[in-house]
Amino acid sequence: MAQLRKPLFYAALALLLALGRLLLPASAAEPVTIEYWHINSPTFGGPAVTELVKLFESRHPDIKIVEKFQPGVYTGLMQQLQVSLAAKRPPAVAQIGFNLTAYAAGQFPHVVLDKYRESDPEFFKGIPDNIMALGLFGGKLHGIPFGVSTPVMYYNPELFKAAGLDPDQPPQTWDEVQRQGQIIKQKTGKLAVYLQQPNDEWIDQTLIWGNGGRPLSEDGKRVGWDSAPAIEAMQMWQDMVQKSKIAANLTWEEGIQAFLSGHIAMCLTTIGRQEHMRKNANGFDVRSAPVPRFGGKPLATATGGNVLMIFASDPAQEKAAWEWIRFLLSPDGATIWTRGTGYLPPRAALANDPRYLKPFFDQAPLMKAALDTFPYAKPWVSFPGSRGLEITKTLIKAREEVLEGKRPAEAILKEAAAQANTLLSR
Amino acid sequence: MSLAAPAGSGSIALAVGGARVRLRRRWRANAVAYLYLAPAAALTAVFVYWPLVASAALSFYDWNLVSPDRVAVGWQNYRDLVQSRAFRLSLVNTGQAAVALTVLTVLAPLILAVLVLQVTPRWRNVYRVVLFSPTVISMAIACAIWLWMFHPLYGVLNAALGLAGLPAPAWLSSSDWAIWSIVLVTVWKTFGFNFVIYTAGLLAIPAELYQAARVDGASDAQLFRHITLPLLAPTTLFVLLTTFVLGPQNLFIPTQILTQGGPNEASNNVGYLVYQLGFEYFRVGYASAAATLIFLVFLVLTAIQFLLAERRIHYGG
Numbered sequence: 252m253a254q255l256r257k258p259l260f261y262a263a264l265a266l267l268l269a270l271g272r273l274l275l276p277a278s279a280a281e282p283v284t285i286e287y288w289h290i291n292s293p294t295f296g297g298p299a300v301t302e303l304v305k306l307f308e309s310r311h312p313d314i315k316i317v318e319k320f321q322p323g324v325y326t327g328l329m330q331q332l333q334v335s336l337a338a339k340r341p342p343a344v345a346q347i348g349f350n351l352t353a354y355a356a357g358q359f360p361h362v363v364l365d366k367y368r369e370s371d372p373e374f375f376k377g378i379p380d381n382i383m384a385l386g387l388f389g390g391k392l393h394g395i396p397f398g399v400s401t402p403v404m405y406y407n408p409e410l411f412k413a414a415g416l417d418p419d420q421p422p423q424t425w426d427e428v429q430r431q432g433q434i435i436k437q438k439t440g441k442l443a444v445y446l447q448q449p450n451d452e453w454i455d456q457t458l459i460w461g462n463g464g465r466p467l468s469e470d471g472k473r474v475g476w477d478s479a480p481a482i483e484a485m486q487m488w489q490d491m492v493q494k495s496k497i498a499a500n501l502t503w504e505e506g507i508q509a510f511l512s513g514h515i516a517m518c519l520t521t522i523g524r525q526e527h528m529r530k531n532a533n534g535f536d537v538r539s540a541p542v543p544r545f546g547g548k549p550l551a552t553a554t555g556g557n558v559l560m561i562f563a564s565d566p567a568q569e570k571a572a573w574e575w576i577r578f579l580l581s582p583d584g585a586t587i588w589t590r591g592t593g594y595l596p597p598r599a600a601l602a603n604d605p606r607y608l609k610p611f612f613d614q615a616p617l618m619k620a621a622l623d624t625f626p627y628a629k630p631w632v633s634f635p636g637s638r639g640l641e642i643t644k645t646l647i648k649a650r651e652e653v654l655e656g657k658r659p660a661e662a663i664l665k666e667a668a669a670q671a672n673t674l675l676s677r
Numbered sequence: 678m679s680l681a682a683p684a685g686s687g688s689i690a691l692a693v694g695g696a697r698v699r700l701r702r703r704w705r706a707n708a709v710a711y712l713y714l715a716p717a718a719a720l721t722a723v724f725v726y727w728p729l730v731a732s733a734a735l736s737f738y739d740w741n742l743v744s745p746d747r748v749a750v751g752w753q754n755y756r757d758l759v760q761s762r763a764f765r766l767s768l769v770n771t772g773q774a775a776v777a778l779t780v781l782t783v784l785a786p787l788i789l790a791v792l793v794l795q796v797t798p799r800w801r802n803v804y805r806v807v808l809f810s811p812t813v814i815s816m817a818i819a820c821a822i823w824l825w826m827f828h829p830l831y832g833v834l835n836a837a838l839g840l841a842g843l844p845a846p847a848w849l850s851s852s853d854w855a856i857w858s859i860v861l862v863t864v865w866k867t868f869g870f871n872f873v874i875y876t877a878g879l880l881a882i883p884a885e886l887y888q889a890a891r892v893d894g895a896s897d898a899q900l901f902r903h904i905t906l907p908l909l910a911p912t913t914l915f916v917l918l919t920t921f922v923l924g925p926q927n928l929f930i931p932t933q934i935l936t937q938g939g940p941n942e943a944s945n946n947v948g949y950l951v952y953q954l955g956f957e958y959f960r961v962g963y964a965s966a967a968a969t970l971i972f973l974v975f976l977v978l979t980a981i982q983f984l985l986a987e988r989r990i991h992y993g994g
Contacts, residue, residue, distance in 0.1 A: 326957060330956045333742055333743055333956075333959060336742075336743040337742040358741055358744050358959070359743055360743070360745075442830070450937045450939075499829075499830070500850045501828075501829065501830075501847075502850060502935070502936070504824060505824065505827075505828055505829070509831070514830045514831060637741065637744075638958070638960075640957060640958045640959060641958040641960070644953075644957065644958070647939070648939065648940075648941045649941075651850075651939045651940035651941045652941045654940075655851070655852055655940060655941075
């Protein structure tokens with residue numbers, strides 16, 4: 252038994268020490284420490300986050316920010332958040348992707364931010380209504396729009412030239428995309444266009460908005476994927492892939508890589524990729540244009556990006572969290588953020604302000620298409636209710652089936668919409 | 678203490694006292710053993726059996742782990758599951774993949790291991806290194822490599838098929854090919870491990886047996902049939918079991934990286950489906966129901982496999 256006593260003694264000692272650490276009150280002079288969760292990897296805005304934290308802490312010595320990168324983009328962050336909420340140790344502030352905001356607002360305990368409209372009206376000045384609407388659900392403000400992005404059409408001017416087309420006149424409508432696409436295919440043997448197909452339905456919603464449809468009815472009771480504009484838009488996508496064979500049916504990484512290596516002339520994806528596109532385009536100077544329109548219909552795109560939501564339950568933590576959000580959206584904060592990521596600033600006027608972001612936008616020609624699109628930004632609809640995320644997946648699966656072309660878009664979308672409507676009613 | 682019983686209390690009392698002492702001694706000897714086992718047993722109980730029980734209990738709720746309203750729904754999750762296309766397809770895909778994995782990573786490594794042992798030891802080592810190296814590469818990196826090989830526009834796979842005059846499928850975007858693409862990556866990645874196990878198993882068979890059989894005039898085929906196969910049976914059982922039970926789990930990472938179960942569930946499998954239900958849709962109860970059903974299916978299959986295999990296996994001395 253004697254040999255057991257020593258480990259037991261050490262175990263008891265360790266336990267005592269641990270208990271002591273828990274029981275002793277923290278000294279009052281210690282700064283408030285809050286956690287900030289984000290999706291900014293070292294190649295996508297990570298350094299900007301570090302810079303923001305440094306500047307903020309120098310101005311607020313009473314607050315310490317522990318920033319934590321969460322892999323797996325917004326879905327990955329949500330998974331970690333769910334676990335941390337279940338363990339009652341959530342971060343004070345987290346970035347929530349627009350496509351997940353309705354779910355988080357409806358299902359996760361968090362701070363509703365309307366009270367700050369009264370206590371801090373100054374903060375809300377200069378953020379346009381169509382952008383602030385991205386944080387609104389059921390008439391309440393659940394998150395502050397922070398990263399805002401639009402889709403743009405990147406294109407390869409060399410392939411346009413090789414096809415005898417004018418690279419200064421990229422297609423403005425989908426009809427032109429198809430007409431010029433045929434020429435590109437005939438003259439160069441390359442594919443004309445790739446529309447991004449990641450594990451979300453951002454571009455699908457962009458097509459539906461663009462053709463005059465709605466991803467979700469205004470009362471939130473029915474999805475709009477079986478409406479005539481939605482069916483027409485998705486059928487057009489299917490035809491480009493299967494009939495005229497000018498478009499590629501590829502996974503996201505495959506598609507981007509094929510565009511960058513000169514196998515596809517146009518690529519519809521997020522402005523958030525502009526830095527990546529610029530640096531990795533192989534043998535051409537990539538350019539960008541706004542998303543093509545449907546005939547004479549006005550431009551309308553789903554807005555990508557995230558809101559900042561507060562999950563802190565302790566008043567001191569919540570206060571620090573709001574300070575941090577105020578800073579992130581301040582002209583200084585927003586300038587660092589936009590320069591480091593390519594997200595558009597929610598305070599739109601900063602883009603033309605020579606003290607802040609004008610120099611950046613002047614030097615980044617790819618950003619112009621996104622800025623031009625900004626006023627036409629519609630929400631990336633996040634489906635409400637406890638089955639919201641499953642509805643999104645239902646629509647992604649429908650798109651995958653549409654692009655395989657075994658059945659017409661109408662049959663697939665009607666089936667998917669019926670399923671989605673059942674899930675909405677749960 | 679019982680040893681200090683008063684003198685003259687009789688031989689029976691002594692005998693009983695002796696038995697008690699032996700019992701106590703054995704208990705004391707075992708107590709140490711139990712003590713040594715306790716940490717492992719406690720960890721297994723907390724991290725394996727408790728989650729199993731907790732998950733089975735969760736399967737009767739509609740809940741996302743976070744929301745305050747946890748709704749008891751009885752067998753509803755199970756009923757939904759049985760009717761769900763995603764669950765049905767995942768089961769079929771997993772079954773197909775398990776059969777394919779068993780054929781390709783149990784039979785093929787055996788044949789190759791036998792062949793490799795025919796060459797000189799120096800070349801043997803070269804082959805072993807070459808065939809084993811994919812096992813050492815991380816699965817995520819393997820997937821990144823395969824992503825480019827699968828590329829429908831300029832991947833080497835389709836270039837090779839094109840040279841052979843064969844049609845070039847859109848591997849990851851085609852509902853006919855996506856699951857086989859994932860099986861292919863998994864086979865490539867896990868093949869070498871089984872190959873090395875087989876090589877070790879083959880080298881453990883005493884050479885005298887082969888020499889004696891040769892003297893008796895046995896052919897190569899007879900050697901393989903009557904010496905190699907029976908003596909390799911324990912190795913084969915190990916490989917078979919690990920492939921069948923772990924193989925479908927190996928599908929998870931390639932599915933996550935290459936297809937996310939798509940297009941339209943065509944490459945989904947049971948492991949990935951549970952993840953999707955629980956951590957993409959946050960329907961933890963529903964996911965638990967799926968996990969419980971799948972656990973039971975695998976439990977039964979493994980038991981059958983064990984019973985069948987146990988009868989035919991010869992464990993050498």
